[in-house]
Amino acid sequence: MTGKIIALAALIFFMSILHRGNASRILCVFPSASVSHQVVFRGLTLALRERGHDLVVVTPNPVRDPNLKNYTEIDVSFLYEENYETDYIELRRNARWIDWFWNVTPILHLFGEKTFDHPEFKKIYAPDSGEEFDLMLTETLYWPAFLALGKRFDVPIIGMTSLGLALNLQYSVGNPILTSHQSNWDLAMKEVSDSPTLFERLKNFYDVWKFIYNYNTEFMPAQHAIAKKYLGNEIPELGEIERNLSLIFANQQGPISYLRPNVPNVIEIGNFHVSKKIKPLSKDLQKTLDESKQGFIYMSLGSNVKSTMLDKKSRSEFIAAFSKLPYTVIWKFEDEFLPGKPDNVIIIKWAPQQAILAHPNLKAFVYQGGLQSTEEAISHGVPVIGFPVMADQDMNVNKMVSLGVGKKLEITDVKRDDLIEAIQSVATDGSYKQRMLNLRELLKDRPYDSLKNAVWWTEHVIRHRDVPHLRSSTADEPWYQRGDMDVIFLIATVFVISVMTASAVLYQLLVYSMKIFGNQQSVNRKEKLK
Ligand SMILES: *[C@@H]1O[C@H](CO)[C@@H](O)[C@H](O)[C@H]1NC(C)=O
Numbered sequence: 001m002t003g004k005i006i007a008l009a010a011l012i013f014f015m016s017i018l019h020r021g022n023a024s025r026i027l028c029v030f031p032s033a034s035v036s037h038q039v040v041f042r043g044l045t046l047a048l049r050e051r052g053h054d055l056v057v058v059t060p061n062p063v064r065d066p067n068l069k070n071y072t073e074i075d076v077s078f079l080y081e082e083n084y085e086t087d088y089i090e091l092r093r094n095a096r097w098i099d100w101f102w103n104v105t106p107i108l109h110l111f112g113e114k115t116f117d118h119p120e121f122k123k124i125y126a127p128d129s130g131e132e133f134d135l136m137l138t139e140t141l142y143w144p145a146f147l148a149l150g151k152r153f154d155v156p157i158i159g160m161t162s163l164g165l166a167l168n169l170q171y172s173v174g175n176p177i178l179t180s181h182q183s184n185w186d187l188a189m190k191e192v193s194d195s196p197t198l199f200e201r202l203k204n205f206y207d208v209w210k211f212i213y214n215y216n217t218e219f220m221p222a223q224h225a226i227a228k229k230y231l232g233n234e235i236p237e238l239g240e241i242e243r244n245l246s247l248i249f250a251n252q253q254g255p256i257s258y259l260r261p262n263v264p265n266v267i268e269i270g271n272f273h274v275s276k277k278i279k280p281l282s283k284d285l286q287k288t289l290d291e292s293k294q295g296f297i298y299m300s301l302g303s304n305v306k307s308t309m310l311d312k313k314s315r316s317e318f319i320a321a322f323s324k325l326p327y328t329v330i331w332k333f334e335d336e337f338l339p340g341k342p343d344n345v346i347i348i349k350w351a352p353q354q355a356i357l358a359h360p361n362l363k364a365f366v367y368q369g370g371l372q373s374t375e376e377a378i379s380h381g382v383p384v385i386g387f388p389v390m391a392d393q394d395m396n397v398n399k400m401v402s403l404g405v406g407k408k409l410e411i412t413d414v415k416r417d418d419l420i421e422a423i424q425s426v427a428t429d430g431s432y433k434q435r436m437l438n439l440r441e442l443l444k445d446r447p448y449d450s451l452k453n454a455v456w457w458t459e460h461v462i463r464h465r466d467v468p469h470l471r472s473s474t475a476d477e478p479w480y481q482r483g484d485m486d487v488i489f490l491i492a493t494v495f496v497i498s499v500m501t502a503s504a505v506l507y508q509l510l511v512y513s514m515k516i517f518g519n520q521q522s523v524n525r526k527e528k529l530k
């Protein structure tokens with residue numbers, strides 16, 4: 001009897017060891033003060049928690065659910081208060097994203113410092129904290145300082161982005177740098193062309209390489225200084241840690257992005273934040289939408305760009321266009337009052353977007369082209385009218401237009417007639433809707449669920465403590481070897497020198513023979529005269 005009990009106790013003991021053996025501790029650092037980024041990361045962190053892992057998550061959008069065990073949140077929501085009120089629409093008139101980046105670097109550094117400075121976070125990374133982790137997950141957009149934490153805890157790092165990879169990351173993971181390819185959302189503000197001229201490509205080449213150069217020689221060292229300030233001087237060069245990232249989860253699903261070659265440790269993700277269970281609408285809104293028998297239009301410029309940023313003229317164009325529509329318009333407008341609001345327009349400060357998109361009476365979604373909103377529109381089969389403002393939004397809307405599921409208009413030059421025409425054709429011509437439904441089917445038709453796949457890869461990295469077999473040595477190539485720039489330069493130089501030498505020799509020969517010929521003639525002439 002006692003023998004049996006001892007055996008049972010031993011079994012339970014070993015089972016618990018085994019169980020602990022499968023559960024890992026994961027440090028997650030996601031400092032972007034932007035909800036649309038955070039909802040993507042949260043999709044993965046909650047799924048990892050479900051799998052039994054223990055997570056510490058640094059985020060400005062904590063879930064704050066006391067029932068979530070093994071999920072410690074370090075709340076950096078104060079970063080939203082530090083947030084600068086940028087008028088992105090005004091910005092669009094004046095700059096390309098790739099140039100504008102340099103205006104926000106002070107803010108990026110400040111956010112980095114403020115996050116490192118958080119007392120709860122300090123307790124985690126302090127040298128004597130006793131904290132141990134098996135993996136670090138972090139947003140790889142413009143936050144290289146946090147990569148140093150991977151060294152502090154001696155863990156592999158998985159990078160993650162809520163949109164396609166930024167140029168700086170394309171470079172550091174060893175992807176080919178395609179200076180004029182449409183997947184470079186960094187280049188876009190307005191002027192993205194599917195068939196750029198030679199001159200435009202020259203300009204893109206210059207801009208892209210200048211950005212990569214400045215990023216690595218100015219931005220990285222400043223971030224390195226921040227990392228050293230909080231973690232000590234032992235921190236290796238951040239660029240080297242970045243080149244060693246185990247995996248990168250990139251939010252770019254094939255059917256809805258401009259395809260490009262990626263190194264094998266870039267793993268496509270998507271739709272992490274799209275809810276399977278939609279929360280019901282408020283009674284009022286539900287009633288309004290149900291009663292919109294003609295259908296309704298939903299307009300939102302997202303969480304970063306606000307409709308209140310529209311200048312008077314653009315606003316009045318929107319109002320004039322909406323007032324002529326036979327539909328109800330639900331407008332996410334962040335103010336109490338919209339002067340001149342037509343009767344068929346309802347303004348709401350905050351919109352339960354997925355529930356609105358799910359309503360069967362919805363005809364079209366007027367939006368800013370954010371990737372998360374695009375994914376939501378597709379998953380509810382709603383055609384779109386895009387007014388892109390910044391970052392990857394032009395690219396997303398261009399792709400939607402090329403797939404025939406939407407139209408593109410210009411936010412800095414809103415014209416009521418164009419808007420009416422766009423809404424009417426998308427709403428009444430059923431082919432937009434049909435193509436959107438087809439696209440939804442295409443996205444769903446895949447061998448695995450994207451989120452489960454990302455969980456599998458995360459655990460794969462933990463199991464093997466890194467995945468060097470997926471890493472391409474292209475990441476180690478210096479810039480001048482990428483695309484064989486040095487070889488092309490050498491060939492071009494040799495060619496130019498040869499042509500110049502040959503021309504010089506030919507010229508000399510010509511001059512020499514002219515002389516002889518000239519002499520000959522004058523001799524002949526003299527002889528004739530005799
Ligand atoms: C990067 O990986 C290589 C090969 O595994 C290793 O030798 C090097 O120390 C790593 N560098 C950093 C900064 O982690």
Ligand SMILES: CC(=O)N[C@H]1CO[C@H](CO)[C@@H](O)[C@@H]1O
Binds near residue numbers: 020070
């Ligand atoms: C790995 C780990 O720390 N798991 C913990 C999850 O939470 C339960 C109960 O809250 C703990 O018993 C585990 O140790």
